[in-house]
Amino acid sequence: MDYALHILIFVGIYAILAVSLDLIVGHGGFLSIAHGAFFGLGAYASALMAVQLGAPFLVGILCGMAVAAIVSLLVSLPSLRLHGDFFVVASFGFQIIAFSIFNNWMELTRGPLGIPGIPQPEVLGWQVDSNVEFVVLVTVIATMTYLVVWRITTSPFGRVLHAIREDEVVAKAMGKNTLRFKVTVFAVSAALAASAGGLYAHYITYIDPTSFTIMESILIISMVIIGGAGRLWGPLIGAIVLVTLPELLRFVGLPSSMAASVRQIVYGVLLVVMMMLRPRGLVGTYAFGR
Amino acid sequence: MDSISCDRLCKSFDGIRAVADLTLELPETGVVAIIGPNGAGKTTLLNLLTGFLRADSGRCLLGSRETTELAPHRIARLGVGRTFQDLRLIEQVSGLENVMLARPNQRGEGVLAALLRFGVAKEEAANREEAMRLLRFVGLADKAAELAGELSYGEQKLLTIACCLATEARILFFDEPVTGVHPEIAGQILDLLCRITDNGKLVVFIEHDISAVRRVADLVIVMDDGRVITQGPPSEVLERPEILEAYVG
Numbered sequence: 008m009d010y011a012l013h014i015l016i017f018v019g020i021y022a023i024l025a026v027s028l029d030l031i032v033g034h035g036g037f038l039s040i041a042h043g044a045f046f047g048l049g050a051y052a053s054a055l056m057a058v059q060l061g062a063p064f065l066v067g068i069l070c071g072m073a074v075a076a077i078v079s080l081l082v083s084l085p086s087l088r089l090h091g092d093f094f095v096v097a098s099f100g101f102q103i104i105a106f107s108i109f110n111n112w113m114e115l116t117r118g119p120l121g122i123p124g125i126p127q128p129e130v131l132g133w134q135v136d137s138n139v140e141f142v143v144l145v146t147v148i149a150t151m152t153y154l155v156v157w158r159i160t161t162s163p164f165g166r167v168l169h170a171i172r173e174d175e176v177v178a179k180a181m182g183k184n185t186l187r188f189k190v191t192v193f194a195v196s197a198a199l200a201a202s203a204g205g206l207y208a209h210y211i212t213y214i215d216p217t218s219f220t221i222m223e224s225i226l227i228i229s230m231v232i233i234g235g236a237g238r239l240w241g242p243l244i245g246a247i248v249l250v251t252l253p254e255l256l257r258f259v260g261l262p263s264s265m266a267a268s269v270r271q272i273v274y275g276v277l278l279v280v281m282m283m284l285r286p287r288g289l290v291g292t293y294a295f296g297r
Numbered sequence: 298m299d300s301i302s303c304d305r306l307c308k309s310f311d312g313i314r315a316v317a318d319l320t321l322e323l324p325e326t327g328v329v330a331i332i333g334p335n336g337a338g339k340t341t342l343l344n345l346l347t348g349f350l351r352a353d354s355g356r357c358l359l360g361s362r363e364t365t366e367l368a369p370h371r372i373a374r375l376g377v378g379r380t381f382q383d384l385r386l387i388e389q390v391s392g393l394e395n396v397m398l399a400r401p402n403q404r405g406e407g408v409l410a411a412l413l414r415f416g417v418a419k420e421e422a423a424n425r426e427e428a429m430r431l432l433r434f435v436g437l438a439d440k441a442a443e444l445a446g447e448l449s450y451g452e453q454k455l456l457t458i459a460c461c462l463a464t465e466a467r468i469l470f471f472d473e474p475v476t477g478v479h480p481e482i483a484g485q486i487l488d489l490l491c492r493i494t495d496n497g498k499l500v501v502f503i504e505h506d507i508s509a510v511r512r513v514a515d516l517v518i519v520m521d522d523g524r525v526i527t528q529g530p531p532s533e534v535l536e537r538p539e540i541l542e543a544y545v546g
Contacts, residue, residue: 158412163405163421166398170387177385180347181399182373182464183406191408 012138018250019145020203023152025230025242027199033236034160035192036172037091041098042200042227044105045075047219049201050208054125064128068205075201076194083193102221109216121215128209141210152199229274233281235288244289299360300325301468306355308341315341317523328490329501330510333520339503343470347379348372378466380457382473388446392437392456395445396428399463431459451482471502475509487513511535
């Protein structure tokens, strides 16, 4: 039972990550390879606030979200002025830099030693110390993330975002400051990813840089592409598939030394098959990279 | 009212001059046609005046305000709208959504307003009403719910006009609005160009069809080799033998 709840918690955390990435990939039409970095920023900010300053869970999460949103501006403001390809490269660079900082700023992050002893969350007097309670907490935050993304994408703001995805020149001719929309949505996406990071840190109670590598970013992108970009259910389905699939592989009886490699191969094959057979993903509306 | 003009404007592509030392002041209102052979610099001029290209030298002006270095969206917000030679619409959404998208100063386009939705529903209702009015104006009311990408070519041209009007721009540039369009819809578009100016707007259109120019233009500007070679009322300019020979054949 605890195992199933553990999987559910991870589905929830990755659903937040995938839905928030879909804001920029599926709705904005630009690809970021830095979501793992924002996930990490949120995790470290929240963990450090709790461990070093004794800050409450919600304060730590909000602080992580604010840090991620501010840092996102440093990446997006210079690079989103340029063609989309430059942004992909810039986000890749940021992911590498963020990992280096997590791994090497010993005084702050303790580098590869990681941060242990992160307290379990307490939300307005409610001590979340069982997996059942954590499922409730993750579900609440994931639902809030869904609501935020749904409100944004079905509003006039979302309409402009979709226009930018389809033809940025048209949006400009209509008087829309497309840079403002892209920078804003990137900041919102980064902040939501950071909230997932905070949840992760307080759930596992220990973080180190290996959880926030570029492979993490690629995993989240895979969830969006496989589930389907541009539709709210797509990333959720992608998260369910890619979180549960490796767990199913455990039952195949592969030696643990091979499991990780086989998992990467399965992701790769899934991506190639999806791109060939269903470029819009399982339920998506937008074929990324058209 | 501010008129749009340019002063000694130059633009080259890989050493080839597209616009050469061009000085021009457009009237405040009326229908202006820009004609000239392919490569005369007509679309380049339009792109320079609307901010989609940066001039190598010279200035673009809206009244006394210099717009040479302004981004396209800022020029659009100053009241300069445009369509494109290659039809550009958001094809995956309805015609109505395209027109609503073009409405200026929407509160719901702020991310906080999008989340909290204060006053957004009311504003959306007003925008929807105005968008429907514009679709009726261009004769597409019955196609409002259809995806823009599924409209016929002529209907898409009409939709771009509705979008352009929705921006509330006072100066409207149309790049080849009737080229490749069924004659019936072409006639409809030309009538629209005239009716738009009833509200004191300036319509500038680039066109190769001399009969269309003759039918609606108050002023004709003839360009060649990146320069304005002559301008005047169609009755004068289009009767000149050299113009007729060069552009009508």
